Amino acid sequence: MNSRNQSYIIYLLLFVAIIVMVVYNFSQRGTTSEVSINQLAEDIKQGRVSKIEENENRLRVVYKDLTEAISTKEADATLVEQLLHLGVTQEQLHPNNISIIIKPPSPWLGVITALGYILPFLILIGAFFFIFRQAQGTNNAAMSFGKSRARMFTGDHPTVTFADVAGVDEAKEELKEVVEFLREPQKFIALGARIPKGVLLVGPPGTGKTLLAKAVSGEAGVPFFSISGSEFVEMFVGVGASRVRDLFDQAKRHSPCIVFVDEIDAVGRQRGAGLGGSHDEREQTLNQLLVEMDGFDTDTNIIIMAATNRPDILDPALLRPGRFDRRVVLDRPDVRGREAILRVHVKGKPLDSDVDLSILARATPGFVGADLENLVNEAAILAARRNRKSISMAEFEEAIERVIAGPERKSRLISQEEKRIIAYHEAGHAVVMNALPEADPVQKVSIIARGMAAGYTLSLPQEDRTLMPRKKLIAEMVGLLGGRAAEELVFDDITSGAGNDLERVTQLARTMVTRLGMSEELGPMVYGQKEELIFLGREIAEQRDYSEAVAEQIDREVRRLVNEAYQKARQLLIQYRDKLDAVAQRLLEVETLSREEFEAIFPPPVPKHSGIPSMVSNN
Known part of the structure; x- marks a missing residue:
């Protein structure tokens, strides 16, 4: 239960307590005047009273002039006994002279009375419990500040496989070794082979580095930990190093698995090049990452994958053999690669018979996977805006120009x-x-x-x-x-x-x-x-x-x-x-x-x- 729901419950209990107290007070006192039992006896003797309603020990008195009053009798004797003791005769209490109504006790009166005493204490206990839970939650947040924020995806139902990645055939061939090692590690260990502990994916933005890492996890069927390099670094010293340690502890518990660090240049920049000297938080995080990567045994079955488009600024210690000792380059796809990528992105989309993906591939030189995905999406949006049931070549050609130069501005007035x-x-x-x-x-x-x-x-x-x-x-x-x-x-x-x-x-x-x-x-x-x-x-x-x-x-x-x-x-x-x-x-x-x-x-x-x-x- 979150803090907002707990606050709602506290406010509701306070509201109920106020209502109960108000009802209880109104049940204890009325808006009419109060007379003593002696004065009530004198009024009966003088024939001024027409009706008496008894409710527990409370008496409601109605006079012949239609005025009302309340009174209280003793709890040890009945009303008639007390009136007779005070000098009222049997004749004066005859039904022809006065009407006496005795109401049965209310089953809720005792509950309301008890709640009036108990509920304030319950509210006080609940308030203390709420404050304690809030303090405990703050303490837990402080204790979990150094925990890793990596998101784990299980490999039971992979959403991305190598079939969903096109245009990077050479990179897929290199990464098939990683998949085979995760599936059958004993085959490599028996021959004394050591699989690369770290695989660095290098390429321009949009070439599919993150997608390829997910495909490796989906093909291997192992847990996949995903985290961004910027999530390690905080302004508090030591937090990033603590998160690195926790990430690798989780990875060891779920071995074999893949740990993927996206945009690793956020934490892996060359040491000594920043403004914070050699002891700032980012460099401490990098030092812990280097130690954890070099501390793996050959049988841990954990592979570190990272992606960056700035390999030139990474620390040399991060790229040495034993850490990120394999570099997989994802370059801009050629015409065949672009056609294969287009085929992946047009799956499930209705296309006209005039659509030729080979022509589109030749018309989009320099486009990366993200550009081609955006191209197909723009074409689908154009077809929908034109109320078409399928996407034609005209929409694709228009989408290419929109991606390169932007949308048309026909409303611009020029002389x-x-x-x-x-x-x-x-x-x-x-x-x-x-x-x-x-x-x-x-x-x-x-x-x-x-x-x-x-x-x-x-x-x-x-x-x-x-x-x-x-x-x-x-x-x-x-x-x-x-x-x-x-x-x-x-x-x-x-x-x-x-x-x-x-x-x-x-x-x-x-x-x-x-x-x-x-x-x-x-x-x-x-x-x-x-x-x-x-x-x-x-x-x-x-x-x-x-x-x-x-x-x-x-x-x-x-x-x-x-x-x-x-x-x-x-x-x-x-x-x-x-x-x-x-x-x-x-x-x-x-x-x-x-x-x-x-x-x-x-x-x-x-x-x-x-x-x-x-x-x-x-x-």
Whole structure:
């Protein structure tokens, strides 16, 4: 029973006690005057009394003038005996002169009387009991403050198995060893084999690290303890270490089992890098975690799994053999992986016959599992809003654009002149990209606002690419600058619409020069080393290992790359000015062009190469 229900019970008992006391008091005294038994005898002698009602020892007297009074008789004698003793004659007590009514005793009067005396004591005892329970609950909360908050899931009825995880086939193969060890540990122990005590799942957010850990537990059929790294750390010193000890004690009692620590970087950051010196609460928690992991015997049958997307900031002692000595990488899925993930998420959902998951997989490069789940959900929501009984390809295509760029904002009012500028801006992006052989094919051009963009041009690669050629990066820069070049060429003026394009181009050029060694003047070198100074979870410093002269060279090279890309975009738009005008005019008419409609106006002059996804927008 919680404290709120206990308070309700106390208040109810107090209310009942008040009611009982009020009833008891009203039963003991009335609203009429009170006369003595002697005065009552004199009134009877004078013939003033018409009726007497006797209730126990209380007398209700009704006079002939209709007034009433109350009196009390002795308990040892009857009313008639007392009246006769006081001089009242038998003739005066005759029924013709006075009516005497004797009521039987009430069965509740004794109970009410007893409650009037006992109930206050019961309420007092209940109040003391309530206060004691509250104090005991506070004491229990204080005693359980250092207990682990891990949630245990039994493996009797698994909700997630390897069949529910797609797109990470290599990771599943590695983790099958863990499942086999948990199912048949003696087979490994007999040969002297030692299964990894800790498995670290590494990958970008949304790639399915937590889901894969649950699938391991479901396949093995063993208890699964789940806790977040942030749940260990409190502001009180020693609480996190106590929770670590309690977690591992619970795991030993339920062996074999899996302990899963999500976002372990919250507690496993490198020691000595924080503001609290070497003795703060987080580092004490990490020290206890290191001790507990290294203290397991080979026959405990407990496997620690952890997930993080920042393995670079973990303490080296946490990653050494004997602790987290196996690292499973979950990367972004390729086209086959995305198709398999889509098949998992569309189970149980009605699909139209025109839905082709392979096309959707090719149209979503760079999407992780969480993105694809959100894509399917958005498509289902769109189909429901359109009162459809199934999800069609149109809903999926619209959902892709919603995930990438946000929902359409058709209600946004813009002038005809601004609409014409946006049309030429987006047409400039599309024409330049279509004219470059290294650029990705243009999939869609629209001047309908989405999210923060006034319009957008969507280009998608024909296949996934891991390596990025220099020509492809330069083509991307030229495509990003196509909107600004179109504005200057057509209107002899420029607007703020290319702000995001310029930011991306500048960053891309600087990365090519300082990180990728793609500058002919500066050569194949990396300039500037990131210095891992962790302050509130962020890197705040970059070591500058080059001189001021080199810094000037970097600035000149970045400026040269951007200017050459801009001139290239301008030359292409001058060369295909008729196509630019045709595309912009068509956008003003229909607002959105698909790939087929765009290529009907401007067929690609050269074959396209594969690359990575790109989307340019007019902010």
